[in-house]
Each structure stands twice: as structure tokens, then as C-alpha cells.
Amino acid sequence: MLLIEDMHAAYGESRVLFGMNLRVDRGEAVAMLGRNGMGKTTTVNSMFGLVRPTQGRINIDGHDLSGAAPYRIARAGLGLVPEGRIIFPNLTVEENLIATARSTDRKGKWTLKTIYGLFPRLEERRRNMGDQLSGGEQQMLAIGRALMTNPELIVLDEATEGLAPIIRDQIWSCLIHLKSEGEAILVIDKNVDALCRFTDRHYVVEKGRVVWEGSSEMLRADTAIKDRYLKV
Numbered sequence: 290m291l292l293i294e295d296m297h298a299a300y301g302e303s304r305v306l307f308g309m310n311l312r313v314d315r316g317e318a319v320a321m322l323g324r325n326g327m328g329k330t331t332t333v334n335s336m337f338g339l340v341r342p343t344q345g346r347i348n349i350d351g352h353d354l355s356g357a358a359p360y361r362i363a364r365a366g367l368g369l370v371p372e373g374r375i376i377f378p379n380l381t382v383e384e385n386l387i388a389t390a391r392s393t394d395r396k397g398k399w400t401l402k403t404i405y406g407l408f409p410r411l412e413e414r415r416r417n418m419g420d421q422l423s424g425g426e427q428q429m430l431a432i433g434r435a436l437m438t439n440p441e442l443i444v445l446d447e448a449t450e451g452l453a454p455i456i457r458d459q460i461w462s463c464l465i466h467l468k469s470e471g472e473a474i475l476v477i478d479k480n481v482d483a484l485c486r487f488t489d490r491h492y493v494v495e496k497g498r499v500v501w502e503g504s505s506e507m508l509r510a511d512t513a514i515k516d517r518y519l520k521v
């Protein structure tokens with residue numbers, strides 16, 4: 290469903306991606322792992338048309354969308370929960386959700402009602418402005434916004450970063466639920482054990498390319514990989 294082939298990207302003279310390859314099939318939950326600064330966010334931003342790759346192809350559902358603008362990527366069915374949970378601070382929770390849904394016009398099971406069912410806290414806060422929310426509420430809103438576009442694939446970049454353990458667990462429960470509903474998920478996170486509860490496969494990224502890929506069982510068993518590429 291999502292295929293990234295031989296992607297290269299740079300910021301000015303500084304090269305960051307050196308032939309990234311990545312695949313997510315329908316209904317699959319896939320994790321991208323790796324230490325800070327290895328190119329995970331750049332990969333995501335290249336996928337969403339936010340960074341222009343110098344080389345490589347992006348294919349969504351059989352359509353070549355290499356070099357496409359962000360709105361076309363969203364319409365093709367990719368939903369992003371960006372690193373740093375960027376929401377509109379001067380819109381209410383409900384306005385944030387509606388504005389995002391309008392931006393793609395994709396129809397499906399995700400509506401205000403189903404999002405509020407998933408995150409009752411957002412319904413309680415629906416009239417609050419984005420900047421009045423706690424970190425955890427902002428993260429729920431960021432996930433709700435991505436779902437409002439009824440994506441074929443939801444991509445979460447460090448969605449549990451900086452959250453209290455109890456809020457983190459709510460995010461994990463949400464992802465486990467989405468996976469059980471057959472949603473395709475690409476998740477970037479550092480909590481390997483929590484990821485392994487619902488992910489099918491993992492990619493370990495080092496210096497802008499994939500250095501290891503395998504199933505959750507393989508990763509759990511492979512302490513050498515964890516020591517070499519994931520220890521801080």
C-alpha cells in the first residue's frame with residue numbers, strides 16, 4: 290500500500306537520507322526505530338511532500354506520488370501525526386478536527402462522533418482552544434485530526450514523546466485498538482517493548498538507511514540489534 294524506494298534527501302549540503310526503502314501493507318502495523326538524528330522524521334516529511342527528496346519514489350496504492358504536494362498525499366490516503374504534535378492553537382478542539390477533515394474530503398468511518406468515542410476527553414474539551422490543552426490532550430487531538438481524514442495509513446512520529454506514563458498508555462491502547470480494527474499504522478517511537486505489543490514488523494534506521502528489518506518476534510529475540518542501534 291505504501292512503498293518508498295531508494296529515497297535520498299538533504300538539507301542544503303548536508304545529506305540525510307541515503308537510499309531509504311520502506312513498505313507498509315494494508316492492515317499492517319510497522320515501526321521505524323533508531324536513535325535521534327538518523328533520518329526518521331526526514332523520511333516521514335519526504336513521504337508527505339514536506340521535504341523534497343533529491344531522489345527516490347513514493348508509491349501509494351499503486352499510484353506514483355513522487356514529488357507530490359502535501360495535500361495530494363493526504364488525499365491519496367496518508368494521515369500524519371507530526372513530531373511535536375502541531376495543532377492550530379487558536380482554533381477549538383472541534384474546529385481543529387473539522388478543519389482537517391475538510392482539507393481532504395475523504396469519507397469513512399471517522400467522524401466527530403467516532404473520534405469522541407475513541408477519546409472521550411476530547412469531547413469534554415471540544416470548546417477549548419488548542420493552546421489550552423495539556424500535552425496528552427494535544428496528542429489525542431493530533432491523532433484525532435489525522436484520523437478525521439479517514440486515512441488508509443496513519444503515520445505517527447514520536448507520538449508518546451514527553452508524555453506522562455499514564456497518558457502514554459492511553460496512546461498505546463488507542464494504537465492497539467486501531468490495529469485490531471484493521472487500520473494500517475506506521476509508528477516512530479523509542480519504546481520497543483510497547484511497540485511489540487501491536488506491530489508486525491520493524492525497520493531499524495541508521496544514518497539515513499535501513500540497517501535491519503524483521504518481525505516483532507525477531508526483534509525481541511535479537512539483543513545484539515537492540516544494543517547496537519537502539520541503546521541511547
Ligand SMILES: Nc1ncnc2c1ncn2[C@@H]1O[C@H](COP(=O)(O)OP(=O)(O)O)[C@@H](O)[C@H]1O
Pocket residue numbers: 300303305323324325326327328329330331332
Ligand atoms: N530542517 C532541517 N535543517 C537542517 N538539518 C536538519 C533539519 N531537520 C533535520 N536535520 C538534520 O537531519 C538529520 C536527521 O534528522 P531527523 O530526520 O529529524 O532524524 P530523526 O527523526 O531520526 O531523529 C539530523 O542530523 C538533523 O540534525
Ligand SMILES: [Mg+2]
Pocket residue numbers: 329330331372446447
Ligand atoms: Mg524525529
